[in-house]
Amino acid sequence: MYHYMRRIAIPVVLEVIFIVSCFVLPRHLYVYSNTAFFVVLLGYIIATKSMSIHQWYRALAGGWHFWRQVVITLVCAAGAFGVTSVLEQAFPHLATGAITMPVKTAGELLLFALSTIVLPAIVEETIFRKQMICLASRTAIICTTLLSAILFAAEHFVAPWGVLLGMVWALPFSLAYSMTRNVYVPMTAHAIASILINGPTVVMALFVVL
Numbered sequence: 001m002y003h004y005m006r007r008i009a010i011p012v013v014l015e016v017i018f019i020v021s022c023f024v025l026p027r028h029l030y031v032y033s034n035t036a037f038f039v040v041l042l043g044y045i046i047a048t049k050s051m052s053i054h055q056w057y058r059a060l061a062g063g064w065h066f067w068r069q070v071v072i073t074l075v076c077a078a079g080a081f082g083v084t085s086v087l088e089q090a091f092p093h094l095a096t097g098a099i100t101m102p103v104k105t106a107g108e109l110l111l112f113a114l115s116t117i118v119l120p121a122i123v124e125e126t127i128f129r130k131q132m133i134c135l136a137s138r139t140a141i142i143c144t145t146l147l148s149a150i151l152f153a154a155e156h157f158v159a160p161w162g163v164l165l166g167m168v169w170a171l172p173f174s175l176a177y178s179m180t181r182n183v184y185v186p187m188t189a190h191a192i193a194s195i196l197i198n199g200p201t202v203v204m205a206l207f208v209v210l
Helices: 002-024 027-048 053-060 064-090 106-118 120-131 138-154 160-180 184-209
Strands: none
Touching: 002 027, 002 120, 002 138, 027 106, 027 120, 053 184, 064 160, 064 184, 106 120, 106 184, 120 138, 120 160, 120 184, 138 160, 160 184
16 A cells, blocks of 8 residues: 555645646646646656556557457447536536636647647556556455546546546546556557547647637
8 A cells, every 4th residue: 555655646746736726827827737737747657667658669569459459448438428428418507627728829739739639648547547546456446446537537627527527538448457457558549539539629729829
Protein backbone atom coordinates (compact mmCIF):
# COMPACT_ATOMS: atom_id res chain seq x y z
CA MET A 1 0.00 0.00 0.00
CA TYR A 2 2.84 2.41 0.86
CA HIS A 3 4.53 1.88 -2.48
CA TYR A 4 1.21 2.31 -4.30
CA MET A 5 0.41 5.57 -2.51
CA ARG A 6 3.91 6.84 -3.19
CA ARG A 7 3.54 5.96 -6.88
CA ILE A 8 0.32 7.92 -7.37
CA ALA A 9 0.99 10.78 -4.93
CA ILE A 10 2.49 13.28 -7.38
CA PRO A 11 -0.15 12.75 -10.13
CA VAL A 12 -2.96 13.07 -7.58
CA VAL A 13 -1.52 16.29 -6.13
CA LEU A 14 -1.11 17.73 -9.64
CA GLU A 15 -4.70 16.85 -10.49
CA VAL A 16 -6.01 18.46 -7.31
CA ILE A 17 -4.13 21.64 -8.24
CA PHE A 18 -5.60 21.50 -11.75
CA ILE A 19 -9.15 20.99 -10.48
CA VAL A 20 -8.82 23.88 -8.03
CA SER A 21 -7.53 26.07 -10.87
CA CYS A 22 -10.74 25.38 -12.80
CA PHE A 23 -12.69 27.13 -10.02
CA VAL A 24 -10.20 29.99 -9.69
CA LEU A 25 -9.11 30.85 -13.22
CA PRO A 26 -11.38 32.50 -15.80
CA ARG A 27 -12.65 30.10 -18.46
CA HIS A 28 -10.56 31.59 -21.28
CA LEU A 29 -7.40 30.45 -19.46
CA TYR A 30 -8.47 26.80 -19.21
CA VAL A 31 -6.59 25.88 -22.38
CA TYR A 32 -3.38 27.10 -20.75
CA SER A 33 -3.92 25.36 -17.41
CA ASN A 34 -5.01 22.14 -19.11
CA THR A 35 -1.95 22.09 -21.34
CA ALA A 36 0.32 22.85 -18.38
CA PHE A 37 -1.26 19.97 -16.46
CA PHE A 38 -0.55 17.53 -19.27
CA VAL A 39 2.98 18.80 -19.91
CA VAL A 40 3.95 18.52 -16.23
CA LEU A 41 2.50 15.00 -16.05
CA LEU A 42 4.39 14.11 -19.22
CA GLY A 43 7.56 15.35 -17.53
CA TYR A 44 6.77 13.12 -14.55
CA ILE A 45 6.26 10.14 -16.88
CA ILE A 46 9.58 10.80 -18.61
CA ALA A 47 11.41 11.27 -15.31
CA THR A 48 10.04 8.01 -13.88
CA LYS A 49 10.38 6.11 -17.19
CA SER A 50 6.79 4.94 -16.83
CA MET A 51 6.32 4.34 -20.56
CA SER A 52 8.48 3.85 -23.62
CA ILE A 53 7.79 5.16 -27.11
CA HIS A 54 9.99 2.35 -28.42
CA GLN A 55 7.89 -0.27 -26.63
CA TRP A 56 4.73 1.37 -27.95
CA TYR A 57 6.12 1.17 -31.47
CA ARG A 58 6.92 -2.52 -30.96
CA ALA A 59 3.37 -3.08 -29.69
CA LEU A 60 1.94 -1.37 -32.78
CA ALA A 61 3.92 -3.83 -34.89
CA GLY A 62 2.60 -6.73 -32.84
CA GLY A 63 0.20 -7.97 -35.48
CA TRP A 64 -3.45 -8.95 -35.43
CA HIS A 65 -3.53 -10.10 -31.79
CA PHE A 66 -2.63 -6.61 -30.58
CA TRP A 67 -4.87 -4.79 -33.04
CA ARG A 68 -7.82 -7.04 -32.28
CA GLN A 69 -7.59 -5.92 -28.64
CA VAL A 70 -7.39 -2.29 -29.78
CA VAL A 71 -10.45 -2.66 -32.02
CA ILE A 72 -12.44 -4.32 -29.23
CA THR A 73 -11.49 -1.46 -26.89
CA LEU A 74 -12.57 1.11 -29.48
CA VAL A 75 -15.92 -0.62 -29.99
CA CYS A 76 -16.50 -0.72 -26.23
CA ALA A 77 -15.44 2.94 -25.95
CA ALA A 78 -17.93 3.89 -28.66
CA GLY A 79 -20.59 2.03 -26.71
CA ALA A 80 -19.65 3.88 -23.53
CA PHE A 81 -19.87 7.24 -25.31
CA GLY A 82 -23.25 6.20 -26.68
CA VAL A 83 -24.51 5.28 -23.22
CA THR A 84 -23.38 8.61 -21.74
CA SER A 85 -25.03 10.52 -24.60
CA VAL A 86 -28.32 8.75 -23.91
CA LEU A 87 -27.99 9.46 -20.19
CA GLU A 88 -27.30 13.16 -20.83
CA GLN A 89 -30.40 13.40 -23.01
CA ALA A 90 -32.48 11.50 -20.47
CA PHE A 91 -31.49 13.88 -17.67
CA PRO A 92 -30.97 17.27 -19.38
CA HIS A 93 -31.57 19.17 -16.13
CA LEU A 94 -28.43 17.69 -14.53
CA ALA A 95 -25.30 19.76 -15.07
CA THR A 96 -22.20 17.85 -16.15
CA GLY A 97 -19.74 20.58 -15.24
CA ALA A 98 -17.70 19.76 -18.33
CA ILE A 99 -14.33 21.54 -18.47
CA THR A 100 -14.44 23.27 -21.86
CA MET A 101 -11.66 25.29 -23.44
CA PRO A 102 -12.61 28.18 -25.76
CA VAL A 103 -9.87 29.18 -28.21
CA LYS A 104 -9.53 32.50 -30.04
CA THR A 105 -6.01 32.46 -31.50
CA ALA A 106 -3.85 30.08 -33.52
CA GLY A 107 -1.58 29.66 -30.50
CA GLU A 108 -4.49 28.64 -28.29
CA LEU A 109 -5.69 26.24 -30.98
CA LEU A 110 -2.25 24.64 -31.00
CA LEU A 111 -2.43 24.21 -27.22
CA PHE A 112 -5.95 22.80 -27.56
CA ALA A 113 -4.74 20.23 -30.11
CA LEU A 114 -1.78 19.36 -27.91
CA SER A 115 -3.90 18.82 -24.80
CA THR A 116 -6.82 17.01 -26.47
CA ILE A 117 -5.20 14.99 -29.26
CA VAL A 118 -1.44 14.61 -28.82
CA LEU A 119 -0.91 14.17 -25.08
CA PRO A 120 -4.04 12.57 -23.53
CA ALA A 121 -3.44 9.03 -24.79
CA ILE A 122 0.10 8.91 -23.41
CA VAL A 123 -0.52 10.82 -20.19
CA GLU A 124 -3.96 9.55 -19.19
CA GLU A 125 -3.33 5.90 -19.98
CA THR A 126 0.06 5.88 -18.26
CA ILE A 127 -1.21 7.71 -15.16
CA PHE A 128 -4.83 6.59 -14.76
CA ARG A 129 -4.38 3.04 -15.99
CA LYS A 130 -0.77 1.82 -15.61
CA GLN A 131 0.14 3.84 -12.51
CA MET A 132 -3.18 3.73 -10.67
CA ILE A 133 -4.64 0.31 -11.44
CA CYS A 134 -2.99 -2.30 -9.24
CA LEU A 135 -3.07 -5.79 -10.78
CA ALA A 136 -1.95 -7.65 -7.64
CA SER A 137 -5.35 -9.21 -6.91
CA ARG A 138 -8.99 -9.10 -8.00
CA THR A 139 -9.89 -6.90 -5.04
CA ALA A 140 -7.01 -4.56 -5.79
CA ILE A 141 -8.04 -4.33 -9.43
CA ILE A 142 -11.64 -3.44 -8.54
CA CYS A 143 -10.75 -0.86 -5.89
CA THR A 144 -7.98 0.85 -7.84
CA THR A 145 -9.99 0.80 -11.07
CA LEU A 146 -12.75 2.67 -9.24
CA LEU A 147 -10.25 5.18 -7.87
CA SER A 148 -8.61 5.72 -11.25
CA ALA A 149 -12.00 6.15 -12.93
CA ILE A 150 -13.03 8.82 -10.43
CA LEU A 151 -9.78 10.73 -10.89
CA PHE A 152 -9.95 10.38 -14.67
CA ALA A 153 -13.51 11.71 -14.68
CA ALA A 154 -12.68 14.57 -12.30
CA GLU A 155 -10.10 15.76 -14.81
CA HIS A 156 -12.91 16.30 -17.35
CA PHE A 157 -15.91 17.26 -15.21
CA VAL A 158 -16.39 19.22 -11.98
CA ALA A 159 -20.03 18.26 -11.25
CA PRO A 160 -21.05 14.92 -9.67
CA TRP A 161 -23.23 13.92 -12.65
CA GLY A 162 -20.40 14.64 -15.05
CA VAL A 163 -17.95 12.65 -12.93
CA LEU A 164 -20.31 9.66 -13.10
CA LEU A 165 -20.48 9.97 -16.89
CA GLY A 166 -16.71 10.28 -17.07
CA MET A 167 -16.34 7.07 -15.10
CA VAL A 168 -18.38 5.32 -17.78
CA TRP A 169 -15.95 6.72 -20.36
CA ALA A 170 -13.03 5.28 -18.39
CA LEU A 171 -14.45 1.77 -18.09
CA PRO A 172 -13.47 0.36 -21.54
CA PHE A 173 -9.89 1.61 -21.22
CA SER A 174 -9.59 0.33 -17.65
CA LEU A 175 -10.90 -3.09 -18.66
CA ALA A 176 -8.54 -3.18 -21.64
CA TYR A 177 -5.57 -2.59 -19.36
CA SER A 178 -6.59 -4.94 -16.56
CA MET A 179 -7.47 -7.77 -18.97
CA THR A 180 -4.47 -7.48 -21.31
CA ARG A 181 -1.99 -6.07 -18.75
CA ASN A 182 -0.61 -4.11 -21.67
CA VAL A 183 -1.01 -0.33 -21.35
CA TYR A 184 -0.30 0.14 -25.05
CA VAL A 185 -3.65 -1.42 -25.95
CA PRO A 186 -5.80 1.29 -24.29
CA MET A 187 -3.16 3.89 -25.20
CA THR A 188 -3.50 3.12 -28.91
CA ALA A 189 -7.29 2.98 -28.72
CA HIS A 190 -7.31 6.29 -26.83
CA ALA A 191 -5.06 7.93 -29.43
CA ILE A 192 -7.36 6.85 -32.26
CA ALA A 193 -10.46 8.00 -30.36
CA SER A 194 -8.88 11.39 -29.63
CA ILE A 195 -8.12 11.91 -33.32
CA LEU A 196 -11.63 10.90 -34.38
CA ILE A 197 -13.41 12.99 -31.72
CA ASN A 198 -11.24 16.10 -31.40
CA GLY A 199 -9.56 16.13 -34.81
CA PRO A 200 -12.60 17.51 -36.67
CA THR A 201 -13.06 20.16 -33.95
CA VAL A 202 -9.50 21.39 -34.48
CA VAL A 203 -9.89 21.41 -38.28
CA MET A 204 -13.12 23.42 -38.10
CA ALA A 205 -11.59 25.83 -35.60
CA LEU A 206 -8.76 26.52 -38.03
CA PHE A 207 -11.20 28.32 -40.31
CA VAL A 208 -12.24 30.54 -37.41
CA VAL A 209 -8.89 31.53 -35.94
CA LEU A 210 -6.82 31.78 -39.12
